[in-house]
Amino acid sequence: MSRLASASSRLSARLSSSTADGDAGMTTAEYAVGTVAACGFGGILFKVITSPEVMGLLRDVIAAAFKLSF
Numbered sequence: 001m002s003r004l005a006s007a008s009s010r011l012s013a014r015l016s017s018s019t020a021d022g023d024a025g026m027t028t029a030e031y032a033v034g035t036v037a038a039c040g041f042g043g044i045l046f047k048v049i050t051s052p053e054v055m056g057l058l059r060d061v062i063a064a065a066f067k068l069s070f
Helices: 003-019 026-049 052-067
Strands: none
Touching: 026 052
16 A cells, blocks of 8 residues: 555544544534633723723823833
8 A cells, every 4th residue: 555545544534533423513612612702801801991990090100101211
């Protein structure tokens, strides 16, 4: 058997065994949950960062950094 045919048969066997167990859609579901969680975290972070209290703190920190002499 040639190397190409051997590699092809190994790849075919590997692909058929990976989808035979019924978990083919599991990674897609995990990515979807992760994406929704990341979007939720981003929304909360946006609300916190744009709140007046945090904006004031950031403004004070930036103003203090510009007042430093190099």
